[in-house]
Structure formats: C-alpha cells, structure tokens
Amino acid sequence: MKKKLMVLLSAMCALCLSAGIFAACQPADPGSGGNNGGTSGTPSQPNPPTQPTQQSEVTSLTFGDVRVQLLSDTIVRIEQKGPEGFEDRPSYIVTNRTDWEPVEYTQASANGETTLKTANYIVHIPDSASAESVYITSAEGDALYNYGGMTDTNVYLPSPSDELQSWYFTDSPRIIPSEYGYSVNEDGGILQDWDFDNDATDIFVFLPLGDYEQFANDYIDVTGESEMVSLQMLGFWDSRWYAYSAETALQQIKDYTDRGYSIDVLVIDTDWRNSGATGGVGYDINTDLFPDMAGFLDDCHDLGVNIIFNDHPEPVTSGNGLDKEEVAYRNENLTLILSLGLDYWWYDRNWSVALNSCDPDISVYAFGMYAYNWVTQEYLESITDLNEYAERALIMGNVDGCLHGKWNYASDLSAHRYTIQWTGDIGSTSDALAQEIYAAVFGGAEVGIPFMSSDIGGHTQAVTDEMYVRWFQYGALSSILRVHCTRADYIGGQEGRMPWLFGDTAEEVAHVYMDMRYRLLPLYYCLARDNYESGLPVMQRLDIEYSQYVEASRNDEYLLGDYILVAPIAEATPTAMADDSQLTHTADGGEAPGLVAEYYNNTTWSGNPVRTQVDANIGFDWGTSGPAGLGSDNFSIIWRGNITIGAQPAQLMFFADDTVIVYIDGEKVVDSNGTYDNYLKTSKTYEAGTTHSIEVQYVEEGGNAHIYMYYVEANAAQTQYNSRTVFIPTGTWIDVWTGETFVGPRTVTVSHPLTTSPIFVREGALIALAPNMVNTSAETWSELTLDVYPSTNFEAGITLYEDDTTTVAYKHGEYRKTDVTMTYAGNNTILVNIGAAVGEFEGNRAFTERAWNVRVHVYDDWGSVSGVRINGRYVSIEEFAKSADAEPFAFSGAAADSGIAEFSFTGSVKEAYEIEIIFTSTQETDVNEDYDDTAVGFTLTAGEAGGSADFDALGTLGWTAYGEGSAEFPVNKAGVAPLINYTGSYDTPWIVDNNFFNKTYTDGSGTHTSASAIASQKDFSIELTTTGQKAYYILYVGGNQCTAKITVRDRAGNVSTEMFGNIDGRFLRRIVIEVEEGPVSTLYITYSALASETAGTGTPTYLTLLGGFVSETLPEVGQLPETTAEAEIVSSETPDAVVNLSDAGRDLGAETLDWAQFSDNGNNPERRLYGEGIDSVVFASGAGFGDYSASIMYSDGSVNGAHTGTRNGTCTSGYITANFTVTPNVQYIRLYTGTYQSENVVEVYDQNGELLAQAQPFSATSVAVTRVVTIAVSVEEEESIIVIIRSMNAGTGGNVSLAAVALLGQYAGESPVTAEATREALPSEVDLTERGSSDWMYVVGNASKEGGAAISALTFSSYINNYNDYAATFSYLNGSTPATGTDGRECDFVRFTVTVDEDTDYIELYVSAMDGASAGVVILDEAGRAVLRAEPVTSSSGKTCAVIRIAVDAAEEETLTFMCYKGGNAGGKFGLAAIAVGEAAPATDATQDADNA
DSSP states (O other): HHHHHHHHHHHHTOOOOOOTTTOOOOOOOOSGGGGGGOOOOTSOOOOOOOOEETTTTEEEEEEETTTEEEEEEEEEEEEETTBBBBBBBSSSSOOSSSOOOOOOOOOEETTTEEEEEEEEEEEEEETOGGGOOOOOETTSEEEEEEEOOOOSBHHHOOOTTSSSEEEEEOOOOOOBTTTTTOOOTTOOOGGGBBOSSSSOOEEEEEEEEOOOOHHHHHHHHOOOOOOOOOOGGGGGEEOOOOOOOOOHHHHHHHHHHHTTOOEEEEEEOOBBBTTTTSSSSOOOOOOOTTTTTHHHHHHHTTOOEEEEEEEEOOOOOSSTTOOOOHHHHHHHHHHHHHTOOEEEEEEEEOOOOOOOOTTTTTOOHHHHHHHHHHHHHHHHHHHHOOOOOOOOOEEEETTTTTTTTTSOOBBBTTTGGOOOOOOOOOOOSSSHHHHHHHHHHHHHHHHHOEEEEEOOOOOOOOOOOOHHHHHHHHOOOOOOOOEOOOOOGTTTOOOOOOOGSSSHHHHHOOOOOOOHHHHHHHHHHHHHHHHHHHOOSSOOOGGGGOOOOOGGGSOOOEEEEETTEEEEOOOOOOOBBOGGGGGEEEEEEEEEEEEEEEEEESOOOOOOOOEEEEEEEOEEEETTOOOOTTTTSEEEEEEEEEEEEOOEEEEEEEEESEEEEEEEEEEEEOOTOOOEEEEHHHHHHHBOEEEEEEEEEEESSSSSSSEEEEEEEEEHHHEEEEEEEEEEEEEEEEETTTTOOOEEEEEEEEEEOOOOOOOOESSSEEEEOOOSSSSGOOSSSSSEEEEEEEEESSOEEEEEEEESSBGGGGTBBBEEEEEEEEEEEEEEEEEEEOOOBBBOSSSTOSSEEEEEEEEEEOOSSSEEEEEETTTTTEOOEEEEEEEOTOOTTTTSSOSSSSEEEEEEEEEETTEEEEEEESSSSSOOOOOTTOOOOOOEEEEEEEEEOSSEHHHHOOOOSSEOOOSSSSOOOOOOOTTTTTSSEEEOOOSEEEOOOOOEEEEEEEETTTEEOOOEEESSSEEEEEEEOOOOOOSEEEEEEEEEEEHHHEEETTTOEEEEEEEEEEEEEEEEEEEEEEEEEEOOOOEEEEEEEEOOOOBBOOOEEEEEEEEEESSSOOOOOOOOOOOEEEEEEEEEOOOOOOEEETTOOOOOOTTTEEEEOOTSSSSSSSEBBBSSSEEEEETTOEEEESSSSSSSEOOOOOSSSSSOOOOOOOOSSHHHHHHHHEEEEEEEEEEEEEESEEEEEEEETTEEEEEEEOOOOOESSSSSSEEEEEEEEOOSOOOOEEEEEESSSBOOEEEEEEEEEEEEEEEESOSSSEEEEEOOOOOOOEEHHHSSSSSEEEEEEEEEEEEOOOOEEEOOSSSSEESOOOSSSEEEEEETEEEEEEOEEEESSSEEEEOOOOOOEEEEEEEEEEEEEEEEEEEEOOOOOOOEEEEEEEOOOSSEEEEEEEEEEEESOOEEEEEEEEETTTTTTTEEEEEEEEOOOOOHHHHHEEEEH
16 A cells, blocks of 8 residues: 555654554663763753754753753753653654754853753753753743643643743653554553553643644644545535434435435444444344345445444443453454445444543543544555555544533543544534534634534434524534434434425525535635644634634634634524413403413322412423422423414424423323423414413423423514624625625624525635535536635635545645635736646546636626636626525526626646636725724733732722622622623533632621632633723632633733643632723633543533732732641441431530531532531532432431431532531531542642542442541631542543531530430320410410410421321410310421520420331520430331420520421321420428428
8 A cells, every 4th residue: 555655665764653643663762861862960060961963853952851852943842751761752642753843043051041042932941950840931031931730631722812922731641652553462462562651741832922823733743633534524414313224224315315415424323233222332233224234335335425333332341441352352343344335433432331541541532533543544554555545544533521512621632633523412402502603613723623513403302493494504514514313202203304304494494505515615625634734623713813803712603714704593583482461361250461380299280289370471490490399300380371372373382301291272282291302393383363272281300490482483484583793804794695794893793584694705705616416426626616706905815625535645745736816906907816736646536627617796886897808818708696596605697695797717727827807896895994902001910819818908999709609690899880790601600619718808798708709610701891090900710620721812902821720639829910001991801721630521620710809009919827727537438327417426426516418409408407617518510319328317407307318419520519617626527428430539628728638539330339438627726628529530420429418526515404305104184284384385276375485486397287186185274265175286397496494394295106207306505506315205006195204404594496306217207286394393391491401
C-alpha cells in the first residue's frame, strides 16, 4: 500500500509511526540529559545548559533535569526529566514531539536565571529550576505564561474572544503507545507494551499572541489533526433504533429516493446482532434479519449508500482496556464485520456499557474512539494494495464531556482527532434543540471538535410536526445531517424521523433544505479540508472572524465559510397556551373562569382529593417536587371544564411527565399511558368558535413532574412567526429568503414562519454550488455554479478543494485546489478570477474540463448587468427577476433575494479565467457606523482572596452578594443601582454554602455573614456598569477541581484574560478590575472552566461566584481567621439495620445535639427539634431514592415529629457539602452515606479550606453500598467545619448519597429538670379535674381546665383519626358543666408544651397503642436537651390503653416540649386521649413536723 511504503522509505530509521496515532519504536533516553546530554549544576550556580542539538530540527536545551524546547515561534515545550529520561516518543495526547523547524534565539544568564529570547517571547529558566518554575514573558517583559498546575487530559481550548496571549496544557498522564497500538502483541508484552512509566511534568505552552487561527493550527500540529471525512459523510444520514431486515433496510433507501430525497448513509442500530440491543454483547450476525450480510452490504453500495453499524461494546475483561483478551476479541470481531463490507462503526458508549480505558485519567469515550479508529484503519490498510491508498478510517463516537447534549466538562485532548462525534440521547423539545445548537457551536470554537452530530428530531421523545421542521432546518446546515430516534414504542409510536411522517410542511421544508445542503457540498468539503489543515471548525462561531465584537461570541449562530451566516430557530410555532379566557367551568348555573382541579395523593384518582381548587390554565413544572401537600411523587390530578376555540380551528397539544389522558366531549383524544415527555396532539381539529367539555387526567409516578396544555391553531406554519435576535457582523448581509438587508455590526430581531429560518449572505461573497443529486457518488462536480454577491468595497475569495473523496491520498499531496477571487475594478466593474487548478489526483472525479454556471445577484439599488467578458470575450447573459418561489443557493434560474444575471462557460480546469462583470451602476456596501465601540481603560489582576470581606464597609459605590437564599436573585446594596450584574450561565446555577470565605453585608433583614455562592459546572457571564469615575471592581470567584479563566472585555475589543485554579481541589480568588476615569459604559466578563477533573461519566468540577463590591480605593486583602479545628475519621462501617437518629450517639456515650434526614432533592430535610449545628447540607442536583440499607427512625423531628423507619435519602452524581457550626461540646459528626456505580470520598475541612481528614474511599457497582462514617472533631471555640462527600469515577447513573447526618456530643450545662416515666395501670374511670390539678386537656373536643396555662401548643401529625372506645371513661368539669367521654385521637405524633416548676409533681399521658405499635415520649427542655426518652407502652394485636406517668423534678420554671409518637410497627396505631398535670399534695402539719425532724 502506497501510504505505508512511503512512511517506511522516509522514516524507517527514526520512528515507526502507524498512521493516525503515534506508535513509536524508540524508547526514551535514560541518561541525565535525555537525548541532549547535559550536566548538573551546583545549588549556588546556574545549571549550565547544553549546546542546542538538532533532533529532527527541534531547538532543545537542557538545564539539569529540565529540558526546554523551542518548537516554533509560538510554541514552547517545558519538560521535567522522567524516570526513563526525557521523552521524544509520541504519546497518547501529543503526536508530534520532533517534527519542528529550528527557532532562532539568544541566550543569557543573569539575576539567578537563564533566558532564551526569540522574536516573540523570552523563556526564563531559574537556577536549579523545575519545569514548574520556568516562566515566559513577552519581548517587552510582560508576563505571558506562569505554571498554574497540572491540567490532566480534559481541557477546554481558549475562546476566540480571549486575550489569547498564552495557553498551555500538560501531557498528563504521559502514556506512550507501543508500535502495536490497539493490536495484540503476540510476544506477550503487558498491556501491549504501552509505556506508563515515564510520566513527568511535560508542559506545552502556546503563544499565539492574540491570533486564534494561529493557535488552532499550532494545536493540531502538537496533538494531531482529524481525518478528513469522506464526501459521503457530508450527505444525508437516515438513522433510527429499528430492527431492520435486509429487505426493509433496502426499502428504506428506496423510500427516500422514490420520494425525491437524497441519501448517502444508512445506520443499522444494534439489531444487526443476534443479542439484540439490550446488552450490546457479541458480534454474531442476526441471520434471521440478514441471512446474507455481505450481499446486503453490496446491494446498499450498489445504491450509492454507505452503511454504519451501532455497537454498544461490553468489555470481555474487567481490567485494563489494553488487556490482551480484550484487545484480541475487539480486533477479531470488529475486523470480521468490516470484512463483510461494513463501511463504518458507531462506537456508542452511551448505554451502561463501554470499553474500559487504558488509564483512569483517559476517558472511556476517547479511548474507545481510539480503539475503534485503530482497528478500522488497520483493517483498511491490510486490504489495500501497495500501489494504492487505503480508504479513510472514519468512525462515529460519543462527544467526550457532552452528555446527552449538555457540556459537563471538556473533551479529552485527543478527542478532536476522531472526526465525527455524537452528542448522545437527546430530547425533541425546543430546549433540546437550543442546547444542541449551543453544543455544536461551542464544541467547535472551544473544544476543537470539527463534526458534531445531533440526533436530528430528538431521540428520547416524540416530536411534533412543527418541531421536526425546526430540527431539520438546523440539521441541514449543521456539520452532519443525521436524523435519529429511539424505538417507536418509547416515543408514542413514531416509527422514525423520515420527513414524510410529519406532514406536508415537513416534507416541503425537508426537500428545500436537503437540496440546499447538497448544493453547498463544495463549501462543506472545503471546510473539512480547512479543518484538517488548520484545526478550525466547520461551524465557525463568529468571534473566530470577528473577535472585536463582544456579541460575536454567542453560541446560537455561526458562519459556514466566510460568507454564510446561519442563525437557527429553536422554537416551533405552536407552543402557545390557550388564553385563560378560553377556559371555564360551570358554577352557580353559569360559566366561571378556569378549570376545576382535583388533587389526589395517589396515582389512580381514587378516594377523596386532598384538595379541590380552580386553576386558570394547565401549565405546571414542579421539577423534582410536586404540588403543595402532595409530595414529590405518586400523585394525580384531574382538571374539568370547558374550552372555547378561537377565531381559527385548533388542536390541543400536551407535554407531560408522566401520564396524560384527555377527553373532549367525552371522547378520549390523547392517551400517553406508558410514555412521557412527548408532545401529543388531540386526534381531532376543533372548529372556530365552538365550545367543548374537557377533562385532563394527569399522573406523576416519579422523577420530574410537569404538564403543559398547548393551543395549536390550524395553518400555524403559515400564520405564526418565531422571532429571535441575530448579531450581524460588519457589512451588509442579505436574507436569502426575501432579499432584506441588514447592516452590521449590530444586533437585529428577525421573524420567520415555520417554513424558513434565518440564513444570510454577505454582500461581497462567492459560493460554489453543486447540482442536486440523489447521493454524492452521482455527481462529479464537473459542472458547478458560482454564486456571486457583488460588492465594491468588500472583496471575496474562496478555494474549491477536490480529491478522490474516499482515500487517504490527500495526505500525500493528491488533491487539487482552485482559487476564486472577487474584487472591484472600478468603473462599475466587478472582477472575478477563477485560478488554474493546482495539484493532481486520480479517480473519476479528476476530470480535466469543468462547466461553470455563474449567477450574479443584482441588487435593487444597483443597476443591471450590461455585459460580461471572460478572458476578454463577451458572453451572453440570461436575466431572471426576483422570485419568492425560488430556493436559496439555486443551481440556476431565479433567486428569492434579488434579480439574477446568469451566464455559463466550459474550460480546462488547468486554465485561469478572468471574468469582468459590468454594471450600469453600483453602490458601496453599507457598514453600521453607529455601533457602540466605547473603549474603557481597565486592568485585570487575579490574586489570593483572603478569608473575608465586609461588603458594607468596602463597597462604597455598591455591592452584590450571590447565593443568599436564591440561586437566581442576588442581594444588592440598598438605594444604589447594581453595578455588578450576573447575566447568565450555561447551567442553571445552584447554591454552594461554604467557600471558606465570609461576606458581611446588611440588607433589610439585618446584618449577615455568609459563605454562600452560586455554582455552575461551566461558566458565568457578568456585566459591570462603569460610572465614569475611577473605581475598583472587586469580584470573589472560585471553584473545585478545575482550572478556570476570567476574561474582561469592553465594547472596543480590548480584552484581558487571567487563568488560575486547582485541578486537585478547591480554590478562591479575588479579581480586581481597575477602571480608569472615562465614559459610562459596560465591561463584559466571562468566568469559565478551563481544565476539568473528570470521573467516569460525571465530573466534580464546578465554578463559584460569591459576589463583589465597587470601591473608590483598592482595599487590603482580608485575613484568614485563626482555627483550632481538628478532625479524625473514627470509623466507616456498614450501618445497623435500624438507626435511631434521636439517640445516634448512644454507642459513643454521646447525646444527639442535631440531626437531619433527607429525601427527594434534599432541599427540605427533616430536622431535630431545637437542633443547632447543622447549618446546611447542599446537594449538587439532588434526587430522592428509597432503598437505603438502614431503616432510619427518629422521635424528635421539627416537622414530621417521629418516624418508625424510613429508607429514603438523597443522591447526586456530583457532590454533597455539609456545613457545621462546631462548639467545644461537639465530639462527633456522623454521616449515613452510600454510593452506587461510583466511588464515595468523604473529606473534612476547616473554615479556611484546609483538609483535616479524609475517609477511606468505598465504591459500588450495580449494588449500592452504604456506610456510617463517624468523624471525631474538636475545637477550642466555635468554628465552622465543612464535610464534602464526592462522587468519583462514576459509571452511568453513578452517585453518592446521604440519608441522614447527626451531630453528637455533650449538652452544654445541666438541665434544670429531671423526669422519669413509668407505665401505670389504667383505672376504668379517670377524673381529669382531680388528676390535672395544675392543668388538664381532653384531646377530642379540645376541652381543658378553666384557667389552666401549663399545657399549650398542641400540634398533631397530618394523619388524625378520632375514636370513641378508649378503655377508660374520662370525667371533667367543662367550666361549671360536668362532662364524660371515651374519645381518643389516633395520630403519628402529637407535640405540645408543658410549663413546670418546683411544685409540679407529675404529668400523665393517657395513650393507646394497637397492632404492634408502641407509645413513646420524648421531652426536651428549653435548651433542646433531652430530659426523657421512653417507649413504655407496647401492644400486640388489638388496642392497648395505658397511662404514662412522668415524675418531674424541676429546680425552676421551665417549659418542656413533649413529643408523643408512634413507635414499633409502622402499620400499627398510636393515640392520645388526655393529658393531666398534677402538683404534689400540700403537706399536713404532722407531715411537716416529721419532715422538720
């Protein structure tokens, strides 16, 4: 094969590289100077560098154990010598260490350091340096780079809008693939001879000096370029989870072509295999469906269609992904299927199975793509003749870090090499579409992934006809056009994402947009080549070209090439709700507004509703909670009433989680039983002006809860418009549908019906177009159209790139390029030059003549085209008037945006053609001169935050505090317009309660000291309003297990960026933005994650924003408080079967001072009554569960009172932060925690963020593991202690959990009251007036002693049930009227208070217990100390009635809180009938005399 032969001939003596990834035969040099020698210096003198040596032209110098390599004028490598020496072999991340040109530099030594000065930078190597101590400045001495910690492998790229003076990553872990790569080493080498033992600090510093394109090019030079996609991959893909047979798959292809659609790729999901889709195990062909797989694949190829198989790989070993058995199995079977004729593999790690990685710090996503790519490439090379080129090794994999469409962390630094990546299983809603647009635009600009593929139409939900149209519009102009969905039975019966399933409008739009896509393929293919050469993405965010504009960094619009601006609309027209006035119910013989709603605490609408109310409309999102009083799960609602249709016929549409069933006029028209989160329309359209009865039945079973009723007018696609804002860059941009022009730079609002979406072309543009085609192999581009958008002051230039479209010949120079330019020549003449093609390649596309069809757009304010000369000779022109029926980017004929002057010619591709287009008159392209480009003088610095800041004292001009009770709304200085404004985040922010920093501020409710912040996994956007005067804007920001960057820019394009962080733990910084006196304007701040610490499929990474203030002077940094806190992990054990939180410290000889028990999302835990010390427990995205291994009971809760035992808890895929106020009497913190498919790590910190203790991690796979972790703590005075529970190395669905936490120790001081409980025999008659000499209460009827004041605040549980068969008859005086009764009240608990003093002798509780329940009592004094805990009354079958007599000895007056509760069997019953408080009988004289004696 030609490629391998050339490599062997040119590089046999140096490296053994296997194409695509970096396998090296040459080991590292173990000598002290690596491959460059070197000597060690004394500590008091500089290490003398060796003379530079040429290793493949690398300029390299060593300084003891440090090597500095000047790779180029914009890249520096700084390396610490590893255990095996300096490293020159390609690593897993860095593919190119040696192929660099020499760099000119001068060397000097002074002031304790050596400097290496080049034209662009100065490298400073301190004496006795480590790699971490080397730093870089500009030639003028300004700081460019300082080491800020290891980055690991998951790092966001710099934004095109950053200052971009420098950026770096560390090759860590540094792993050296062997020559075997992902092939089996038959010699038996461990892990296929990969070298994991030469890891060391290895830093690659990029110094693009503000040039993003330079950075992108340098980045792929170091880490490797992506394979060019084949042309077919840029065509249309049809995909769905569907059990095709050979016959139905071929029919699917024909269904597309018979309907006039194009198709290039068909995806066969997992049902091609025998084992089906459930496990992804095995590679045996399902011969029932595909009896002749090779023949089937040949048939598809005959139709011009490529085939992709989806593979959910199940590892065959539990160890390393390079284990011989695993590698052999995967190679053998993937190759076997490829040998049948399969074109590509889809490595789908999105289920619960994935290949194991070669290293914990290399994600399963990236390593899996490496493995599949390697196997594919090896196979393709093995079947290629020596005088031929192999086909391109292409796969599709998951986007590392973008989980189900959401960016959670940065991709692995190797991931961009694998060209096509998929964002995961996504929904079909407008929110899901908006998220996909963001993911792709951001992923290109700041992750470097060239082709991101979405499940167009959505995977996990049914899609409405209208939303399908919006999805298709986006997909057609995205990098990969692939429709996809899950199986029909999961999404309301939708059989796929074929356009003809979604109505006439969808078909019309799909035809227009698909044809547009195919005509634009010359542009897409050129962009693919540009990515290979330069690293720039296909969908280019506007700030790549227009970084001077702050608006250009938005992630919801993009450029295709230089001249097409695409701004997809993510909303479809029918998502409006019915007007409230259309919904009524019958009341008092007439119609009243709203629908009658019955709310039930079950899922069957049975029994009596908890409440009945009138709801104005049906539009609710309860998140993971639920309606008040119904809990978060297992409830149902029925709405009933009438709906009146408006002026247009309409349908109703419902979006619900979980079930929604709808009856209109008694007929069932919607039934989503068994599905959720699908848009479901009524089966009928209802006539205008008619009124109909409506009944909507809703059920929530678990998880999220929401229901919306939408109102869909007929012909909404034609009558309703969606609007969005679009940033228009400099120049005049033309709406391709209407010809309306928009002059930039400015932000405009545009509106479109469902049939179109915003697409603009710049005045001054050239676009090459191909003819419509059934697939990409049907046309060779021997005939092309050149679309010309003339301008007198904006030049244009494009490159037409061509090769054989399928093989790697392009890597060896076998391609050709044709440059086309457009300029204004004066005299109303536009000059278009089509250059002679440069380069050669072989194949049927290497024709020698091309027919050009040139379409010149003639604007309304320009004159007509009076003549055209090609190489001096006039040609005839055909003119077309502007036509609203024309399609954008038409190959010939009319245009929708302007008139057209069209002409054609044919000529050799090797000849150049000068085309003069002569107009009768021309106009200059407009530019918006009124754009606000106000410059603000500012400087940005980032430094240590200290420990506190008094916002009131320091924020003389204003202050803002975030995370103070609300993640959405800050607290601002009163009476001052906020100068610091949070404007958004990619995530929905949440509150993090402790950041080891105290803010002090005063608002309307008093003075507060807080350590709260809002947190985001990815970024924050902030705007600062400048006042015109000199001021200091101080922000406090932080984060966890990441590095971060903060970028500040003004409207004039001035920008400054600082980077900092801690990949291994928390960090906090004080950001100072010094603003000079000047105009009132705005500064724009982006604070975002840079390097992320990943863990399995999740991440512990997050950023925090605490707040800030504005001051006229720069204040000192607040000092950290002193701390005496100590902590030690005492034990981490499996919890007992039953845990009593109220007495959780019994085994330690400690009292329970406070406790909290969690369920649902963790926001509203049950707490100990009067408990203090547990300040807050915050779950990152908490969710409830109900299977904790211990049954957790309590008897002194503040809300629910008592519980016989719950297994509920709260889990999170991220982390849990618990904040405690610890006093000297606190001895222990106890956590009832667990993990599932993850590793649980418990860390204990003091208030300054110092790690005090860490528990031994414990992990779980498919069965949850629980632990009770006991932490001994001590302080000399009151301090804060913070406990963090992290989820590490999580698998799919992995999480950590917390069911409860308890604070244990000794009570502060002695209680003034003692009490002792005994069970007394119950008399048949009880005189409450006699027994309650101090006070009494008869519960049912609320009768009490006249004038009695000891008993008060009687509060029952939500469950109560009165009964009348108590075993004693009570008598009492109700005022002066005698009364009797045998009533009692069943409940789960009852709470009340009793005031006692020195005279109080006893309190009697007349209780009942039934069917295994017990009657218990807890008494707390005013300080919250437990005076008594007892369960003296038990029962078996039937009802047991008894009196609990509590003897009281009070040294002084004290108000006691009683909690009487049901213990024992949860299915039993507890009741209370009466309470009596008695005083000791007065002593007789004889008794007194005896006492005195």
